[in-house]
Amino acid sequence: MAEDLGFIDPTAGARREAVPLAPRPEALSGKTVGLLDNTKEQADVILRAVGDALRERHGVRELVIRRKEHYSKPAPQALIEEMASLCDAVVCALGG
Amino acid sequence: MGAPVDEFEFFLEKPWSDGLPVVIPTRERVERMLAGTRRDPEEVIGEVPPLLGEATVRSVAVHAVMAGCRPEYLPVVLGGLEAMLVEELNLNGVQATMHGAAPLMIVNGPYAKRIGLHGGGGCFGPGFRANATIGRAIRLILMNLGGGIPRVSSMTVFGLPARYTYCIAENVEESPWEPLSVSRGFSPQEDVITVVMCEGPRLFFDDVSDEPGRLLAGIAESMSSPGSWNMHARTDLAVALGPQHAALCARGGLSRGDVHRRLCELAGRRVGELKRTGNWRRERALAFPIPVDPDDDDCFVPAVKDPADLHLIVAGGWGPISALMHGWSGGSRAVARTYEV
Numbered sequence: 001m002a003e004d005l006g007f008i009d010p011t012a013g014a015r016r017e018a019v020p021l022a023p024r025p026e027a028l029s030g031k032t033v034g035l036l037d038n039t040k041e042q043a044d045v046i047l048r049a050v051g052d053a054l055r056e057r058h059g060v061r062e063l064v065i066r067r068k069e070h071y072s073k074p075a076p077q078a079l080i081e082e083m084a085s086l087c088d089a090v091v092c093a094l095g096g
Numbered sequence: 097m098g099a100p101v102d103e104f105e106f107f108l109e110k111p112w113s114d115g116l117p118v119v120i121p122t123r124e125r126v127e128r129m130l131a132g133t134r135r136d137p138e139e140v141i142g143e144v145p146p147l148l149g150e151a152t153v154r155s156v157a158v159h160a161v162m163a164g165c166r167p168e169y170l171p172v173v174l175g176g177l178e179a180m181l182v183e184e185l186n187l188n189g190v191q192a193t194m195h196g197a198a199p200l201m202i203v204n205g206p207y208a209k210r211i212g213l214h215g216g217g218g219c220f221g222p223g224f225r226a227n228a229t230i231g232r233a234i235r236l237i238l239m240n241l242g243g244g245i246p247r248v249s250s251m252t253v254f255g256l257p258a259r260y261t262y263c264i265a266e267n268v269e270e271s272p273w274e275p276l277s278v279s280r281g282f283s284p285q286e287d288v289i290t291v292v293m294c295e296g297p298r299l300f301f302d303d304v305s306d307e308p309g310r311l312l313a314g315i316a317e318s319m320s321s322p323g324s325w326n327m328h329a330r331t332d333l334a335v336a337l338g339p340q341h342a343a344l345c346a347r348g349g350l351s352r353g354d355v356h357r358r359l360c361e362l363a364g365r366r367v368g369e370l371k372r373t374g375n376w377r378r379e380r381a382l383a384f385p386i387p388v389d390p391d392d393d394d395c396f397v398p399a400v401k402d403p404a405d406l407h408l409i410v411a412g413g414w415g416p417i418s419a420l421m422h423g424w425s426g427g428s429r430a431v432a433r434t435y436e437v
Binding site: 006007008010011012041070071072073074 | 103112120121122123149154158159162186188192195207236240276360377379380426427
């Protein structure tokens with residue numbers, strides 16, 4: 001298309017496939033929820049409070065708490081796959 | 097028939113530019129650019145985060161055209177991008193960060209000299225085509241293939257003028273010492289790119305010191321600025337001594353290694369001083385890779401936590417000024433590697 005106008009589209013090669021959102025659970029009662037700490041300061045404090053609220057107010061059965069290696073780096077694939085297999089939903093926390 | 101399309105305006109209307117007009121990448125121009133390398137145009141260089149657009153020799157050449165490069169600059173753009181994709185640099189984090197760090201390219205070796213990459217007076221620009229366009233090609237790639245678009249995926253609070261271009265050679269001709277690459281174990285004949293994630297240059301003026309001790313004490317003080325990440329996390333730091341300051345050190349009997357060591361020893365602040373400034377945080381101090389007692393106000397916190405994180409070069413023109421560039425905190429380690437010419 002851009003070729004027709006006499007030049008090359010500089011974004012050719014950029015990924016374009018859409019990734020659908022994972023299905024959302026309608027309620028959290030009895031579910032397993034993952035909490036992912038991004039390692040920024042006090043992310044663990046925020047997540048503890050979220051975890052307590054999820055248990056007390058929403059009947060979450062089990063929490064799976066994990067921590068990234070570094071806040072500015074992606075979570076390792078193995079960690080993502082582990083949480084995806086164990087959890088019905090995952091909450092990520094930014095501290096700071 | 098519709099109104100004629102102005103191709104420069106067309107490119108500026110798309111999110112394909114750094115805000116300045118680009119050279120339109122026609123097929124003919126891209127073919128001429130590809131003559132600057134022996135590499136196969138379809139060779140994959142890597143995926144540029146966070147969008148993970150695939151960079152090939154050809155798509156890099158497209159951006160080199162857009163940035164205004166000459167074909168002989170292409171090997172440096174390719175080599176620079178390859179260095180930036182090394183995981184230790186954590187380009188992914190910089191593309192998204194609130195901070196404004198930019199990848200500083202320091203290019204050593206004979207090829208940089210041959211193509212006119214400048215390390216002398218005014219090297220950070222403006223005014224030098226190789227410096228201006230090689231760094232700009234990298235930035236356009238980070239935006240178009242990596243998706244590092246401000247206010248879309250880049251959360252940078254201020255951006256940075258150095259994000260337009262940040263590419264220099266070392267002023268080897270006026271340096272009393274071996275170049276950075278040789279200090280890292282490369283031979284003087286090897287073409288080497290060092291990439292350091294850092295802030296823009298802060299100028300350090302000193303036309304008073306007549307011996308290295310006072311000069312280096314001043315530079316070290318400037319390296320220890322609270323709010324720079326060097327005082328709050330393990331962080332790289334680049335220091336470009338002007339040739340006049342380097343000569344003063346050499347006359348005082350200091351080798352390049354001596355200056356490097358001295359700056360690592362001197363630069364830093366005591367815990368008590370840092371506690372009086374904004375960005376001090378106990379957890380951060382406890383996360384340093386060196387032991388620091390956050391309860392001891394006299395405990396010294398060095399700006400350079402590991403000597404390998406200080407990148408000392410000689411650059412700029414004659415005059416009583418050096419430049420220093422604080423680093424980025426997000427777990428980035430500088431990368432130095434040879435590139436193919």
